[in-house]
Amino acid sequence: MGVTAMIPDATIGQLLGEAASRWGAIWDPAASRTRVLMMMPRKERKLYQMHGDLVEHGQPVISIFHRPRAEAPLLEDQGLDPRLASFLFVDLASSDLGAWLQHLVTREDWLRSTVEVHPVPFSVGLPNQRRFETERVLLFRHPDLPAIERYHLPFSVASLAGKCYVSLPARQAAEHARQQAEVLGVGRLERPAPTPQVDAPAPVDEPPHPAASDVPQVDAPATEEAKADPVPLPDVEQPDRPETLLENVSRRVDEAMEDMVSAESEAVALPVDLDSPPVAPPLPADAQADVPDVPASKEVPAPPVPEVPPQPEMSPIEAEFRAFVQEMLDAGVEPGDMMDDPRWEDLNERAVAAELNAWALFVEMTGQQG
Numbered sequence: 001m002g003v004t005a006m007i008p009d010a011t012i013g014q015l016l017g018e019a020a021s022r023w024g025a026i027w028d029p030a031a032s033r034t035r036v037l038m039m040m041p042r043k044e045r046k047l048y049q050m051h052g053d054l055v056e057h058g059q060p061v062i063s064i065f066h067r068p069r070a071e072a073p074l075l076e077d078q079g080l081d082p083r084l085a086s087f088l089f090v091d092l093a094s095s096d097l098g099a100w101l102q103h104l105v106t107r108e109d110w111l112r113s114t115v116e117v118h119p120v121p122f123s124v125g126l127p128n129q130r131r132f133e134t135e136r137v138l139l140f141r142h143p144d145l146p147a148i149e150r151y152h153l154p155f156s157v158a159s160l161a162g163k164c165y166v167s168l169p170a171r172q173a174a175e176h177a178r179q180q181a182e183v184l185g186v187g188r189l190e191r192p193a194p195t196p197q198v199d200a201p202a203p204v205d206e207p208p209h210p211a212a213s214d215v216p217q218v219d220a221p222a223t224e225e226a227k228a229d230p231v232p233l234p235d236v237e238q239p240d241r242p243e244t245l246l247e248n249v250s251r252r253v254d255e256a257m258e259d260m261v262s263a264e265s266e267a268v269a270l271p272v273d274l275d276s277p278p279v280a281p282p283l284p285a286d287a288q289a290d291v292p293d294v295p296a297s298k299e300v301p302a303p304p305v306p307e308v309p310p311q312p313e314m315s316p317i318e319a320e321f322r323a324f325v326q327e328m329l330d331a332g333v334e335p336g337d338m339m340d341d342p343r344w345e346d347l348n349e350r351a352v353a354a355e356l357n358a359w360a361l362f363v364e365m366t367g368q369q370g
Contacts, residue, residue, distance in 0.1 A: 002052035002061070002167035012062050012091050013158030015166065023060055024171040031059055031093045035157060036101075037115055038088040039141035039148075045086040045338040052167025055100055057304040059093035064160055070124050071152045078148045085145050089137075089157050101140055113147055114138040120152045129154035251355065275291060317354045318361070321347050325365045335366040 008163045009017070019027040040048055045065070052061050068075055068082045073193065075082045092100060104110040117135040120126055141147065153160065283307060312320075324347060338344060351358035 001170050002055060002057055003170050003173045004050050004052045004167040005163060006049075007164045007166055009161065010164040011159055011161050012064060012089070012164065013156075015062050015164060016158070017183070019060065023138040026060060026168060028093075030061060031095065033059075033091060034094050034097060035135075036097070036138040036140060037117075037199065038090060038143050039085050039089070039139065039153065040144055041144060041336070042084055042086050043334075043340065044142075046090075046339045047336050048088055049165055051100075052165075053359065054363065055096075055103075055167075056169075057092070057096040057099055057167065058169055059096055060169075061090065061096065062099065063088055063090040063165045063167075065089075066153065066160055068124055068152075071154075074120075074124075074152050075148065076152070078150070079146050080148055085142075085217070087151070088165050091157075104140065109143045110140050111143060111147070113139045113141070115148060115151050117157060118150055120150050124153050128154075132156040132159075173180075190250050198221070200359075256354070267274055268337075295363055315354060315356065317347070317350050318356055319350055321356070321358055321361060322365065325362060329366070335362075336363075338366075 015022070018028060040049065066087050068087070072082045101110070105112065114136055115138075117137060119131050119134075120129050122129075132155065137157075139148070170302070324343060325338065326339075328341070333341075350357050
Protein backbone atom coordinates (compact mmCIF):
# COMPACT_ATOMS: atom_id res chain seq x y z
CA MET A 1 0.00 0.00 0.00
CA GLY A 2 1.05 3.60 -0.43
CA VAL A 3 1.02 6.88 1.49
CA THR A 4 -0.66 9.70 -0.46
CA ALA A 5 -0.55 13.46 0.07
CA MET A 6 -1.40 16.55 -1.93
CA ILE A 7 1.23 19.10 -3.00
CA PRO A 8 -0.37 22.42 -4.06
CA ASP A 9 0.76 24.67 -6.93
CA ALA A 10 3.04 22.07 -8.54
CA THR A 11 3.50 20.38 -11.92
CA ILE A 12 4.40 16.84 -12.86
CA GLY A 13 7.55 18.05 -14.60
CA GLN A 14 8.64 20.02 -11.54
CA LEU A 15 8.21 17.06 -9.19
CA LEU A 16 10.03 14.72 -11.57
CA GLY A 17 12.97 17.14 -11.69
CA GLU A 18 13.11 17.36 -7.89
CA ALA A 19 12.41 13.67 -7.24
CA ALA A 20 15.97 12.66 -6.31
CA SER A 21 16.33 15.45 -3.73
CA ARG A 22 12.79 15.04 -2.38
CA TRP A 23 12.57 11.27 -1.96
CA GLY A 24 16.19 10.08 -1.86
CA ALA A 25 16.60 6.31 -2.06
CA ILE A 26 12.89 5.81 -2.78
CA TRP A 27 13.37 7.27 -6.25
CA ASP A 28 14.96 5.12 -8.97
CA PRO A 29 16.15 7.39 -11.81
CA ALA A 30 16.77 4.37 -14.05
CA ALA A 31 13.16 3.11 -13.87
CA SER A 32 11.16 3.68 -17.06
CA ARG A 33 7.96 5.70 -16.62
CA THR A 34 4.77 6.19 -18.59
CA ARG A 35 1.67 8.41 -18.52
CA VAL A 36 -1.99 7.47 -18.70
CA LEU A 37 -5.27 9.38 -18.73
CA MET A 38 -8.03 8.08 -16.44
CA MET A 39 -11.67 9.10 -17.07
CA MET A 40 -14.10 8.47 -14.22
CA PRO A 41 -17.57 9.81 -13.30
CA ARG A 42 -17.38 13.20 -11.58
CA LYS A 43 -19.01 11.85 -8.41
CA GLU A 44 -16.18 9.28 -7.95
CA ARG A 45 -13.34 11.78 -8.20
CA LYS A 46 -12.50 11.76 -4.49
CA LEU A 47 -12.08 7.99 -4.49
CA TYR A 48 -9.22 8.21 -6.99
CA GLN A 49 -7.40 11.00 -5.18
CA MET A 50 -6.36 8.38 -2.57
CA HIS A 51 -6.13 5.44 -5.00
CA GLY A 52 -2.46 4.93 -4.10
CA ASP A 53 -3.36 4.06 -0.49
CA LEU A 54 -5.02 0.85 -1.73
CA VAL A 55 -2.46 -0.28 -4.34
CA GLU A 56 0.96 -1.88 -3.91
CA HIS A 57 3.55 0.00 -5.98
CA GLY A 58 7.33 0.27 -5.96
CA GLN A 59 7.96 3.84 -7.22
CA PRO A 60 6.35 7.24 -6.51
CA VAL A 61 3.16 7.91 -8.50
CA ILE A 62 2.30 11.52 -9.45
CA SER A 63 -1.17 12.53 -10.68
CA ILE A 64 -3.05 15.76 -11.44
CA PHE A 65 -6.66 16.49 -12.39
CA HIS A 66 -7.61 18.72 -15.34
CA ARG A 67 -11.02 20.34 -15.74
CA PRO A 68 -11.90 21.44 -19.28
CA ARG A 69 -13.33 24.95 -19.45
CA ALA A 70 -12.82 26.71 -22.77
CA GLU A 71 -11.87 23.29 -24.19
CA ALA A 72 -15.27 21.78 -23.24
CA PRO A 73 -16.87 22.26 -26.71
CA LEU A 74 -14.03 20.21 -28.25
CA LEU A 75 -15.08 17.25 -26.08
CA GLU A 76 -18.78 17.78 -26.75
CA ASP A 77 -18.05 17.49 -30.47
CA GLN A 78 -16.84 13.93 -29.72
CA GLY A 79 -20.04 13.01 -27.87
CA LEU A 80 -18.76 13.45 -24.30
CA ASP A 81 -20.34 15.81 -21.77
CA PRO A 82 -17.32 17.06 -19.77
CA ARG A 83 -19.55 18.02 -16.83
CA LEU A 84 -20.18 14.33 -16.11
CA ALA A 85 -16.53 13.21 -16.08
CA SER A 86 -13.26 13.91 -14.29
CA PHE A 87 -9.92 13.64 -16.09
CA LEU A 88 -6.83 12.45 -14.17
CA PHE A 89 -3.34 12.37 -15.73
CA VAL A 90 -1.09 9.83 -13.96
CA ASP A 91 2.71 9.58 -14.26
CA LEU A 92 4.01 6.26 -12.88
CA ALA A 93 6.66 3.59 -13.35
CA SER A 94 5.93 1.11 -16.14
CA SER A 95 6.35 -1.75 -13.65
CA ASP A 96 3.50 -0.33 -11.51
CA LEU A 97 1.03 0.15 -14.37
CA GLY A 98 -0.52 -3.32 -14.03
CA ALA A 99 -1.06 -3.11 -10.27
CA TRP A 100 -2.44 0.44 -10.53
CA LEU A 101 -5.19 -0.46 -13.05
CA GLN A 102 -5.69 -4.24 -12.74
CA HIS A 103 -8.62 -4.02 -10.32
CA LEU A 104 -10.40 -1.40 -12.44
CA VAL A 105 -10.09 -3.43 -15.66
CA THR A 106 -10.84 -6.92 -14.29
CA ARG A 107 -13.50 -6.16 -11.66
CA GLU A 108 -15.07 -2.84 -12.65
CA ASP A 109 -14.95 -3.40 -16.44
CA TRP A 110 -12.94 -0.29 -17.26
CA LEU A 111 -12.04 -0.02 -20.95
CA ARG A 112 -8.60 0.61 -22.45
CA SER A 113 -7.75 2.61 -25.57
CA THR A 114 -5.39 5.40 -26.66
CA VAL A 115 -5.91 9.14 -26.94
CA GLU A 116 -3.88 11.93 -28.55
CA VAL A 117 -3.18 15.00 -26.41
CA HIS A 118 -3.23 18.11 -28.67
CA PRO A 119 -2.64 21.81 -27.99
CA VAL A 120 -5.81 23.89 -27.85
CA PRO A 121 -6.39 25.57 -31.25
CA PHE A 122 -5.64 29.29 -31.24
CA SER A 123 -9.15 29.87 -32.60
CA VAL A 124 -10.55 29.04 -29.14
CA GLY A 125 -9.02 32.28 -27.87
CA LEU A 126 -7.33 31.18 -24.64
CA PRO A 127 -5.28 34.06 -23.16
CA ASN A 128 -2.56 31.72 -21.85
CA GLN A 129 -1.47 28.71 -23.85
CA ARG A 130 1.70 27.22 -25.28
CA ARG A 131 2.42 25.06 -28.27
CA PHE A 132 3.75 21.54 -27.62
CA GLU A 133 4.16 18.32 -29.54
CA THR A 134 1.21 15.96 -29.77
CA GLU A 135 1.50 13.14 -27.23
CA ARG A 136 -0.22 9.75 -27.46
CA VAL A 137 -1.06 8.18 -24.08
CA LEU A 138 -3.08 5.22 -22.82
CA LEU A 139 -6.69 5.98 -21.91
CA PHE A 140 -8.55 4.02 -19.21
CA ARG A 141 -12.22 5.00 -18.86
CA HIS A 142 -15.23 3.99 -16.85
CA PRO A 143 -17.69 1.87 -18.88
CA ASP A 144 -20.42 4.52 -18.48
CA LEU A 145 -18.34 7.12 -20.35
CA PRO A 146 -17.92 7.21 -24.15
CA ALA A 147 -14.53 6.91 -25.83
CA ILE A 148 -12.66 9.95 -27.19
CA GLU A 149 -9.81 10.16 -29.67
CA ARG A 150 -8.44 13.63 -28.87
CA TYR A 151 -7.93 15.62 -25.69
CA HIS A 152 -6.89 19.30 -25.84
CA LEU A 153 -4.73 21.11 -23.27
CA PRO A 154 -3.39 24.69 -23.06
CA PHE A 155 0.00 23.30 -21.92
CA SER A 156 1.72 19.94 -22.06
CA VAL A 157 0.84 17.31 -19.45
CA ALA A 158 4.13 17.91 -17.63
CA SER A 159 3.43 21.68 -17.42
CA LEU A 160 -0.12 21.58 -16.02
CA ALA A 161 -0.10 23.40 -12.67
CA GLY A 162 -2.40 22.64 -9.76
CA LYS A 163 -2.87 20.15 -6.94
CA CYS A 164 -0.58 17.17 -7.50
CA TYR A 165 -1.32 13.95 -5.64
CA VAL A 166 1.85 11.99 -4.82
CA SER A 167 1.75 8.40 -3.57
CA LEU A 168 4.91 6.89 -2.08
CA PRO A 169 5.39 3.16 -1.31
CA ALA A 170 4.53 2.79 2.39
CA ARG A 171 7.54 0.67 3.44
CA GLN A 172 10.11 2.85 1.66
CA ALA A 173 8.39 5.99 2.90
CA ALA A 174 8.64 4.77 6.50
CA GLU A 175 12.40 4.24 6.16
CA HIS A 176 12.76 7.61 4.43
CA ALA A 177 10.86 9.41 7.20
CA ARG A 178 13.35 8.18 9.81
CA GLN A 179 16.18 10.02 8.05
CA GLN A 180 14.56 13.41 7.50
CA ALA A 181 11.75 15.52 8.90
CA GLU A 182 10.07 16.02 5.52
CA VAL A 183 7.36 13.79 4.05
CA LEU A 184 6.61 13.97 0.33
CA GLY A 185 9.00 16.89 -0.05
CA VAL A 186 6.96 19.36 2.04
CA GLY A 187 8.26 20.17 5.51
CA ARG A 188 6.11 19.46 8.51
CA LEU A 189 4.66 22.63 9.98
CA GLU A 190 6.20 23.19 13.40
CA ARG A 191 5.02 26.11 15.50
CA PRO A 192 7.73 27.39 17.84
CA ALA A 193 6.78 27.11 21.48
CA PRO A 194 6.64 30.51 23.22
CA THR A 195 9.51 31.19 25.61
CA PRO A 196 8.21 31.34 29.20
CA GLN A 197 8.64 34.75 30.77
CA VAL A 198 9.99 34.66 34.31
CA ASP A 199 9.29 37.80 36.31
CA ALA A 200 12.39 39.12 38.04
CA PRO A 201 11.97 39.32 41.83
CA ALA A 202 11.45 42.81 43.18
CA PRO A 203 14.43 44.27 45.04
CA VAL A 204 14.14 43.91 48.80
CA ASP A 205 15.83 46.30 51.18
CA GLU A 206 18.33 44.44 53.28
CA PRO A 207 17.76 44.81 57.03
CA PRO A 208 20.68 45.99 59.14
CA HIS A 209 23.05 43.19 60.04
CA PRO A 210 22.59 42.11 63.65
CA ALA A 211 25.46 41.61 65.98
CA ALA A 212 27.43 38.40 65.74
CA SER A 213 26.22 37.30 69.16
CA ASP A 214 22.53 37.59 68.08
CA VAL A 215 22.87 35.46 64.92
CA PRO A 216 21.73 31.85 65.58
CA GLN A 217 23.95 29.05 64.49
CA VAL A 218 22.72 27.41 61.24
CA ASP A 219 23.97 24.04 60.02
CA ALA A 220 25.84 24.12 56.72
CA PRO A 221 23.82 21.29 55.04
CA ALA A 222 20.55 23.13 55.62
CA THR A 223 21.96 26.24 53.93
CA GLU A 224 23.09 24.22 50.92
CA GLU A 225 19.65 22.59 50.57
CA ALA A 226 17.99 25.99 50.63
CA LYS A 227 20.26 27.19 47.83
CA ALA A 228 19.59 24.07 45.75
CA ASP A 229 15.79 24.55 45.62
CA PRO A 230 14.87 25.39 41.98
CA VAL A 231 12.69 28.36 41.11
CA PRO A 232 9.36 27.03 39.75
CA LEU A 233 8.55 28.22 36.22
CA PRO A 234 5.00 28.99 35.10
CA ASP A 235 3.33 26.33 32.94
CA VAL A 236 2.86 27.47 29.37
CA GLU A 237 -0.11 25.92 27.61
CA GLN A 238 0.36 24.95 24.01
CA PRO A 239 -2.34 26.32 21.69
CA ASP A 240 -4.80 23.70 20.52
CA ARG A 241 -5.04 23.38 16.75
CA PRO A 242 -6.31 20.72 14.37
CA GLU A 243 -3.84 18.34 12.84
CA THR A 244 -2.82 19.37 9.33
CA LEU A 245 -2.89 16.95 6.39
CA LEU A 246 0.91 16.69 6.25
CA GLU A 247 1.12 16.02 10.01
CA ASN A 248 -1.51 13.31 9.57
CA VAL A 249 0.56 11.74 6.78
CA SER A 250 3.73 11.94 8.90
CA ARG A 251 1.95 10.24 11.78
CA ARG A 252 0.69 7.49 9.47
CA VAL A 253 4.23 6.95 8.16
CA ASP A 254 5.55 6.69 11.75
CA GLU A 255 2.83 4.16 12.59
CA ALA A 256 3.70 2.13 9.50
CA MET A 257 7.36 2.11 10.60
CA GLU A 258 6.43 0.95 14.12
CA ASP A 259 4.26 -1.83 12.68
CA MET A 260 7.14 -2.94 10.43
CA VAL A 261 9.62 -3.03 13.37
CA SER A 262 7.18 -4.91 15.61
CA ALA A 263 6.47 -7.45 12.84
CA GLU A 264 10.19 -8.14 12.41
CA SER A 265 10.62 -8.53 16.20
CA GLU A 266 7.79 -11.05 16.37
CA ALA A 267 9.32 -13.05 13.49
CA VAL A 268 12.68 -13.36 15.32
CA ALA A 269 11.26 -14.17 18.78
CA LEU A 270 11.44 -17.88 19.75
CA PRO A 271 8.28 -19.69 20.92
CA VAL A 272 7.89 -20.29 24.63
CA ASP A 273 6.49 -23.60 25.90
CA LEU A 274 3.98 -22.63 28.58
CA ASP A 275 3.07 -26.26 29.40
CA SER A 276 6.52 -27.32 30.67
CA PRO A 277 7.09 -26.40 34.35
CA PRO A 278 10.15 -24.29 35.22
CA VAL A 279 13.25 -26.21 36.27
CA ALA A 280 14.40 -25.23 39.75
CA PRO A 281 18.15 -24.89 40.47
CA PRO A 282 19.74 -27.60 42.69
CA LEU A 283 19.77 -26.91 46.43
CA PRO A 284 22.91 -27.04 48.58
CA ALA A 285 23.68 -30.31 50.42
CA ASP A 286 22.85 -28.90 53.87
CA ALA A 287 19.56 -27.41 52.62
CA GLN A 288 18.46 -30.67 50.99
CA ALA A 289 18.30 -32.39 54.40
CA ASP A 290 15.58 -29.94 55.55
CA VAL A 291 13.37 -30.49 52.49
CA PRO A 292 10.48 -32.92 53.23
CA ASP A 293 9.85 -35.79 50.85
CA VAL A 294 7.11 -35.10 48.31
CA PRO A 295 5.11 -38.08 47.04
CA ALA A 296 5.73 -38.81 43.37
CA SER A 297 2.02 -38.94 42.60
CA LYS A 298 1.44 -35.33 43.64
CA GLU A 299 1.12 -33.04 40.59
CA VAL A 300 2.70 -29.63 40.41
CA PRO A 301 0.03 -26.96 39.76
CA ALA A 302 0.33 -25.20 36.39
CA PRO A 303 1.36 -21.54 36.45
CA PRO A 304 -1.56 -19.10 36.33
CA VAL A 305 -2.48 -17.80 32.87
CA PRO A 306 -2.32 -14.00 32.69
CA GLU A 307 -5.62 -12.34 32.06
CA VAL A 308 -6.13 -10.70 28.67
CA PRO A 309 -6.50 -6.94 29.13
CA PRO A 310 -9.88 -5.60 28.00
CA GLN A 311 -10.04 -4.06 24.55
CA PRO A 312 -10.17 -0.25 24.50
CA GLU A 313 -13.60 1.19 24.08
CA MET A 314 -14.59 2.80 20.78
CA SER A 315 -14.14 6.57 20.75
CA PRO A 316 -17.24 8.77 20.27
CA ILE A 317 -16.04 10.08 16.89
CA GLU A 318 -15.39 6.53 15.63
CA ALA A 319 -18.86 5.43 16.74
CA GLU A 320 -20.41 8.46 15.04
CA PHE A 321 -18.41 7.87 11.85
CA ARG A 322 -19.39 4.18 11.74
CA ALA A 323 -23.04 5.07 12.30
CA PHE A 324 -22.93 7.59 9.44
CA VAL A 325 -21.38 5.11 6.97
CA GLN A 326 -23.76 2.33 8.02
CA GLU A 327 -26.73 4.67 7.60
CA MET A 328 -25.61 5.50 4.06
CA LEU A 329 -25.08 1.82 3.23
CA ASP A 330 -28.52 0.88 4.57
CA ALA A 331 -30.03 3.62 2.40
CA GLY A 332 -28.34 2.17 -0.70
CA VAL A 333 -26.00 5.15 -1.23
CA GLU A 334 -22.89 4.47 -3.32
CA PRO A 335 -19.51 4.99 -1.55
CA GLY A 336 -18.59 7.80 -3.93
CA ASP A 337 -21.85 9.65 -3.19
CA MET A 338 -21.29 9.48 0.58
CA MET A 339 -18.55 12.12 0.30
CA ASP A 340 -21.08 14.60 -1.15
CA ASP A 341 -23.14 14.47 2.06
CA PRO A 342 -22.64 17.72 4.06
CA ARG A 343 -21.88 15.67 7.19
CA TRP A 344 -18.81 14.06 5.56
CA GLU A 345 -16.50 17.08 5.76
CA ASP A 346 -17.37 17.76 9.42
CA LEU A 347 -16.86 14.12 10.44
CA ASN A 348 -13.60 13.87 8.47
CA GLU A 349 -12.13 17.02 10.08
CA ARG A 350 -13.08 15.85 13.58
CA ALA A 351 -11.63 12.41 12.88
CA VAL A 352 -8.29 13.96 11.82
CA ALA A 353 -8.23 16.06 14.99
CA ALA A 354 -8.88 12.92 17.08
CA GLU A 355 -6.12 10.98 15.25
CA LEU A 356 -8.66 8.55 13.76
CA ASN A 357 -7.79 7.07 10.34
CA ALA A 358 -11.21 7.78 8.82
CA TRP A 359 -10.18 6.77 5.31
CA ALA A 360 -9.07 3.26 6.38
CA LEU A 361 -12.29 2.88 8.38
CA PHE A 362 -14.33 4.01 5.35
CA VAL A 363 -12.57 1.49 3.09
CA GLU A 364 -13.09 -1.29 5.65
CA MET A 365 -16.84 -0.68 5.91
CA THR A 366 -17.58 -0.06 2.22
CA GLY A 367 -15.35 -2.85 0.89
CA GLN A 368 -13.50 -0.52 -1.53
CA GLN A 369 -10.28 -2.18 -2.69
CA GLY A 370 -7.66 -1.06 -5.16
